Amino acid sequence: MAVARRIDQLLSGGSLIRRMFNQGQQLKERYGADNVFDLSIGNPDLSPPPEFYRAAEKILGESIPGKHAYMNNAGLVEVREKIAQRVRREQDVDISAGGIIMTVGAGSALSLAFHCLVNPGDRVLVPAPAFVAYRNYLSVHGGVLEIVPGLPDFSIDLNALEEMIDETTAAVIINSPNNPSGTIYPEKSLADLGQLLERLSRLHGRRIYLISDEPYREIIYRKEPVPPVFQAYPHSIICYSYSKSLSIPGERIGWAAVHPLAEDRDKIVAGMTGATLNMGYTNAPALMQRIVGEIDGCAVDVERYRRRRDLLADGLREIGYEFELPQGAFYMFPKVPRGYGGDDDMAFCERLVEEKILTVPGSGFAMPGYFRISYCVDERIIQGSLPGFRRAFETT
Amino acid sequence: MAVARRIDQLLSGGSLIRRMFNQGQQLKERYGADNVFDLSIGNPDLSPPPEFYRAAEKILGESIPGKHAYMNNAGLVEVREKIAQRVRREQDVDISAGGIIMTVGAGSALSLAFHCLVNPGDRVLVPAPAFVAYRNYLSVHGGVLEIVPGLPDFSIDLNALEEMIDETTAAVIINSPNNPSGTIYPEKSLADLGQLLERLSRLHGRRIYLISDEPYREIIYRKEPVPPVFQAYPHSIICYSYSKSLSIPGERIGWAAVHPLAEDRDKIVAGMTGATLNMGYTNAPALMQRIVGEIDGCAVDVERYRRRRDLLADGLREIGYEFELPQGAFYMFPKVPRGYGGDDDMAFCERLVEEKILTVPGSGFAMPGYFRISYCVDERIIQGSLPGFRRAFETT
Numbered sequence: 001m002a003v004a005r006r007i008d009q010l011l012s013g014g015s016l017i018r019r020m021f022n023q024g025q026q027l028k029e030r031y032g033a034d035n036v037f038d039l040s041i042g043n044p045d046l047s048p049p050p051e052f053y054r055a056a057e058k059i060l061g062e063s064i065p066g067k068h069a070y071m072n073n074a075g076l077v078e079v080r081e082k083i084a085q086r087v088r089r090e091q092d093v094d095i096s097a098g099g100i101i102m103t104v105g106a107g108s109a110l111s112l113a114f115h116c117l118v119n120p121g122d123r124v125l126v127p128a129p130a131f132v133a134y135r136n137y138l139s140v141h142g143g144v145l146e147i148v149p150g151l152p153d154f155s156i157d158l159n160a161l162e163e164m165i166d167e168t169t170a171a172v173i174i175n176s177p178n179n180p181s182g183t184i185y186p187e188k189s190l191a192d193l194g195q196l197l198e199r200l201s202r203l204h205g206r207r208i209y210l211i212s213d214e215p216y217r218e219i220i221y222r223k224e225p226v227p228p229v230f231q232a233y234p235h236s237i238i239c240y241s242y243s244k245s246l247s248i249p250g251e252r253i254g255w256a257a258v259h260p261l262a263e264d265r266d267k268i269v270a271g272m273t274g275a276t277l278n279m280g281y282t283n284a285p286a287l288m289q290r291i292v293g294e295i296d297g298c299a300v301d302v303e304r305y306r307r308r309r310d311l312l313a314d315g316l317r318e319i320g321y322e323f324e325l326p327q328g329a330f331y332m333f334p335k336v337p338r339g340y341g342g343d344d345d346m347a348f349c350e351r352l353v354e355e356k357i358l359t360v361p362g363s364g365f366a367m368p369g370y371f372r373i374s375y376c377v378d379e380r381i382i383q384g385s386l387p388g389f390r391r392a393f394e395t396t
Numbered sequence: 397m398a399v400a401r402r403i404d405q406l407l408s409g410g411s412l413i414r415r416m417f418n419q420g421q422q423l424k425e426r427y428g429a430d431n432v433f434d435l436s437i438g439n440p441d442l443s444p445p446p447e448f449y450r451a452a453e454k455i456l457g458e459s460i461p462g463k464h465a466y467m468n469n470a471g472l473v474e475v476r477e478k479i480a481q482r483v484r485r486e487q488d489v490d491i492s493a494g495g496i497i498m499t500v501g502a503g504s505a506l507s508l509a510f511h512c513l514v515n516p517g518d519r520v521l522v523p524a525p526a527f528v529a530y531r532n533y534l535s536v537h538g539g540v541l542e543i544v545p546g547l548p549d550f551s552i553d554l555n556a557l558e559e560m561i562d563e564t565t566a567a568v569i570i571n572s573p574n575n576p577s578g579t580i581y582p583e584k585s586l587a588d589l590g591q592l593l594e595r596l597s598r599l600h601g602r603r604i605y606l607i608s609d610e611p612y613r614e615i616i617y618r619k620e621p622v623p624p625v626f627q628a629y630p631h632s633i634i635c636y637s638y639s640k641s642l643s644i645p646g647e648r649i650g651w652a653a654v655h656p657l658a659e660d661r662d663k664i665v666a667g668m669t670g671a672t673l674n675m676g677y678t679n680a681p682a683l684m685q686r687i688v689g690e691i692d693g694c695a696v697d698v699e700r701y702r703r704r705r706d707l708l709a710d711g712l713r714e715i716g717y718e719f720e721l722p723q724g725a726f727y728m729f730p731k732v733p734r735g736y737g738g739d740d741d742m743a744f745c746e747r748l749v750e751e752k753i754l755t756v757p758g759s760g761f762a763m764p765g766y767f768r769i770s771y772c773v774d775e776r777i778i779q780g781s782l783p784g785f786r787r788a789f790e791t792t
Contacts, residue, residue, distance in 0.1 A: 002603040002660040004515045004537075004566075007667035010674070043466045056456050060449055068644040070439045104500055104648070104677040111676025115536070119400045136674045140511070140536060141400075170400075207398040248464040250682030252500070264398040271403035278406070278532045280507025281500040285681045286646030 006139070016364030020349070024358040031356060037385035040358040042179065042330065044376040046247045046300045055294040059287065067290075073283050074273040075102025075255070079293030086296055087238070087257045091230035094260055101256045101272050102284035105249075106215045106241035109256035111137045111279060113171070113237050116271040117209050118143035122170040124211075127156045129333060129367035131179050131213075143170065147366040154181040154324060154333070156189055158196055165200045171209040172197065176226060177216040180365045180372035181333040182326020184220065187227040194233030207235055207263045215241040215254070216329040218299040221306050226328070234261040237268070242292050244329075245299040253288035305330050308375045308382055315386040319393050330376040333362070336369055337393050343369030348392070355388030402535070412760030416745070420754040427752060433781035436754040438575065438726065440772040442643045442696045451690040455683065464682050470669040471498025471651070471680055475689030482692055483634070483653045487626035490656055497652045497668050498680035501645075502611045502637035505652035507533045507675060509567075509633050512667040513605050514539035518566040520607075523552045525729060525763035527575045527609075539566065543762040550577040550720060550729070552585055554592055561596045567605040568593065572622060573612040576761045576768035577729040578722020580616065583623035590629030603631055603659045611637040611650070612725040614695040617702050622724070630657040633664070638688050640725075641695040649684035701726050704771045704778055711782040715789050726772040729758065732765055733789050739765030744788070751784030 020040045027036045059067070074080065080097035087095050103109040118124060120142030126134060128150030135145040148161045161172070174193070176185040185193075193210070201208045212229040217240065220226065229236050238257040243249035258268050276282055312332060313325055323334035340348045345361035345368050352359055352371075362370030375382060416436045423432045455463070470476065476493035483491050499505040514520060516538030522530060524546030531541040544557045557568070570589070572581040581589075589606070597604045608625040613636065616622065625632050634653040639645035654664050672678055708728060709721055719730035736744045741757035741764050748755055748767075758766030771778060 002605075003512050003663045003667055004518075006515075007512050007663060007671075010670045011663065011666055041466070043462070045462075045465075048464060053456055057453070060452050060456075066439070066441075066646075068444060068646045069441075070437070070645045104681075107673075107678055108676040116399050116403050119402075122400075133673060137676050140674050140676075209398075248682075249466045250462075250464045250679060252677055252679065252681050267399045267403060267407065270407055271399055274406045275403075277503075277529060278536050279675060279677075280504040280533050280536075281648055281675075281677055282503055283646060283648065285500075285648050285684065286644075287683070288681065 016361055020358055020360050023353060027353070027356055027358070035356060037357045037381050037388065039373045039375065039377060039381070039385065040360055042374050042376060043249065044244060044247045044300070044330065045378060046304060046376070048247045049298050049300055051295045051298045052246055052248070052291060055291045056287070059290045059294070068286050071283055071286065072273075073276040075100070075284055076286070076289050076293065079289045082293045082296050083255055083257070090225065091228040091238075093230045095257060099258045099260055099265075099269060101258075101269065101276075102289050103254045103256055104281050104284050105243060105252040106213060106239045106254045107137065108252075108279065108281065109239035109241075109254055110134065110211065110213060111140065112256060112272040112275045113211050113239065114138050114141045114143055115275040115278065116268050118170045121168065123168050124171045124173060125161060125164055125169060126173040126175075127161065129154065129178070129180050129362065129365040129370065130173075131175060132364065132366055134173055150367045154178065154183040156185065156193060158192055162196060162200065165204070165208065167204040167206055169204070169206070169208050171211050173211045173213060174229070175213040177220060177328025179216065179329055180331045180360070180362075181324065182329045182331055183324070184226055184327045187232075190227055190229055190232035197233055197235070201235070209262070210236040212236060212238045214238055215244050218245040219302055219305060219330060220328040221302070221309065222327060230259050234259045235263050237262070246292070247300045251285065251288050253284055253292055305376065308377070308379060311379060312373065312375050312382050315382070316389060319386070319390045321389070321393065330374060332373045332375060333370050334373070336362075336371060339393075345369055345371050351392045352388065355392055357385050357388045357392070412757055416754055416756050419749060423749070423752055423754070431752060433753045433777050433784065435769045435771065435773065435777070435781065436756055438770050438772060439645060440640060440643045440696070440726065441774060442700060442772070444643050445694050445696055447691045447694045448642055448644070448687060451687045452683070455686045455690070467679055467682065468669075469672040469679050471496070472682070472685050472689065475685045478689045478692050479651055479653070486621065487624040489626045491653060495654050495656055495661075495665060497654075497665065497672075498685050499650045499652055500677050500680050501639060501648040502609060502635045502650045503533065504648075504675065504677065505635035505637075505650055506530065506607065506609060507536065508652060508668040508671045509607050509635065510534050510537045510539055511671040511674065512664050514566045517564065519564050520567045520569060521557060521560055521565060522569040522571075523557065525550065525574070525576050525758065525761040525766065526569075527571060528760065528762055530569055546763045550574065550579040552581065552589060554588055558592060558596065561600070561604065563600040563602055565600070565602070565604050567607050569607045569609060570625070571609040573616060573724025575612065575725055576727045576756070576758075577720065578725045578727055579720065580622055580723045583628075586623055586625055586628035593629055593631070597631070605658070606632040608632060608634045610634055611640050614641040615698055615701060615726060616724040617698070617705065618723060626655050630655045631659055633658070642688070643696045647681070647684050649680055649688055701772065704773070704775060707775055708769065708771050708778050711778070712785060715782070715786045717785070717789065726770060728769045728771060729766050730769070732758075732767060735789075741765055741767050747788045748784065751788055753781050753784045753788070
């Protein structure tokens with residue numbers, strides 16, 4: 001034995017998304033990148049908005065004491081104050097800089113929250129369809145992810161959730177706008193969820209926290225903003241990333257906001273702050289903190305994603321695919337056509353690979369019978385994929 | 397119960413460095429920052445070299461596809477190739493980009509290595525004096541840090557190490573140039589250590605890895621470079637950070653290099669790459685990767701640190717303090733004066749606080765009887781602290 005046991009498990013597993021990614025690399029090598037329609041990953045192709053570059057230049061040019069130095073592990077206080085202002089406005093709660101922790105993307109915000117809330121053996125629940133890498137983050141802290149089966153309209157099945165919650169449940173995760181479905185949970189759903197968690201926390205004698213993963217908050221195709229989860233349940237932590245709003249997923253910058261009235265709020269904030277050291281990253285990257293502090297609220301041009309969504313939706317609808325029109329994010333999650341036994345998403349995605357189209361089977365999001373199309377790519381790729389989608393639909 | 401048990405432990409503990417930091421904040425509020433001599437933390441005051449800003453501007457201005465996008469979790473291949481070239485030259489081994497993983501500072505490099513090498517309950521050994529935050533990184537993966545007692549000349553006590561190693565030992569960490577002593581372990585020590593680890597790995601039927609934490613590699617006060625650990629023992633991982641060489645600790649950028657002949661090398665590289673996801677940070681910040689790829693090898697003006705070292709050394713020597721002259725890093729680790737019972741470093745550092753001088757007791761580095769002075773501060777602060785050091789030396 002040389003490496004740790006967990007690594008053998010890690011290497012023998014491998015996600016469906018990664019498997020598609022590797023298959024895609026092979027296809028691209030054989031046929032050329034331009035002849036492969038890669039709709040598999042959520043790596044946005046839009047450039048960051050011009051404000052991003054202006055802010056970067058300004059900060060790099062300015063004389064700021066300790067510009068790239070260590071800071072409080074929770075992040076720069078002036079940046080956290082700017083974010084607290086935004087959260088106050090969006091969530092209508094009295095939160096200050098002291099409730100904000102700057103993080104290395106939403107992934108590390110989730111990881112810090114798990115570190116604080118989850119004892120070894122504890123369960124964390126997430127409604128399907130879901131981004132299952134939560135499982136990886138949790139595994140480090142000894143927690144176990146369990147999936148609440150999904151409903152066909154992608155709403156949260158509160159009855160199923162209630163049945164699954166017990167005294168080992170540390171938290172529930174929601175992700176709205178949702179990856180992979182594009183669903184935005186309505187205010188009423190959040191309120192019902194909040195009431196359920198309050199009732200079950202009392203019943204089981206343990207506070208069940210709500211963790212809201214919101215990297216797609218600004219990528220929405222309607223006027224009304226994403227409803228405020230802090231209004232639905234005070235024992236909540238919001239995990240945010242600028243990866244999608246600013247199109248900078250490689251830069252790893254985000255934050256966590258802890259509701260001011262959350263049970264054990266002070267311990268959670270101090271614990272998440274201290275955990276930045278335990279996790280090995282100390283603090284979020286300083287320059288990116290300063291940039292998002294300057295331009296928080298800025299976002300890429302969402303209309304471009306809307307045009308792509310509509311192009312894809314019109315094309316697939318005409319062919320006969322069934323799907324919910326995404327309200328946010330840049331994914332569509334159609335049903336597998338009936339010719340494939342109704343739910344063999346693995347077989348259908350293999351069939352699409354024959355058409356040089358890369359997507360991800362719904363099984364990768366704990367919801368077989370569906371498949372995810374990522375449309376954060378050039379319109380030509382979407383347009384070019386439609387004949388292949390038609391052939392796969394018509395000839396199994 | 398609401399938060400995880402580990403958080404209560406985390407919050408009840410608190411490091412000596414943090415305690416000094418908090419005490420320092422209080423002093424500064426009371427007397428004004430200019431009237432406090434803060435020699436407690438390793439937060440370098442030098443600005444990054446001009447090359448850093450030139451590279452940043454160049455990259456921000458260039459049109460690069462996917463400039464801020466997701467990438468292979470191990471980092472940008474062109475940057476890893478640049479770093480592999482450097483490691484090839486410095487360590488004289490045939491390493492390629494495939495052996496380099498870009499990380500969120502050296503802390504995350506260490507954390508990824510622990511994730512890969514340490515099973516719950518395994519022990520990792522480090523010779524004192526040592527940066528004990530390794531304990532925090534390890535705790536996340538269920539590992540236990542144990543300290544090999546230090547020798548007065550700060551060399552590694554190989555006999556003590558041999559006695560402590562058993563079949564539960566996953567790895568040994570060394571840190572050279574050393575925080576807090578400024579020692580550089582000589583080539584012969586590394587060779588002896590390598591032979592010992594090889595012999596004990598065979599004896600215990602388990603590969604014992606060597607993890608070399610090298611953030612101070614460029615901060616040295618002699619011509620000969622830090623000896624190559626890869627020559628001493630093939631089962632080694634180097635963890636590096638640009639925090640000190642470029643004076644950018646807030647930016648969180650570093651790398652890990654896995655020796656090409658390390659046992660289970662392929663699993664370690666794949667495991668550390670996959671673990672970036674598990675740990676929640678996905679990849680090292682993209683812009684900083686590109687910058688260090690441009691200017692790897694650049695460093696701040698080490699002569700400035702040498703002048704500070706000499707100013708401090710001359711001053712303390714004249715008063716009568718006993719210490720080893722640091723060969724690298726920007727810390728000095730003198731003996732507590734005899735008037736304090738010879739080893740009451742806590743009492744002596746409290747006495748220095750009365751002089752408004754902030755240092756860290758050696759107990760914070762698992763080596764009581766000493767105290768750490770950080771000299772990465774302006775010369776005026778060093779000069780200004782000397783009368784206080786004299787009074788504390790002369791009047792207990």
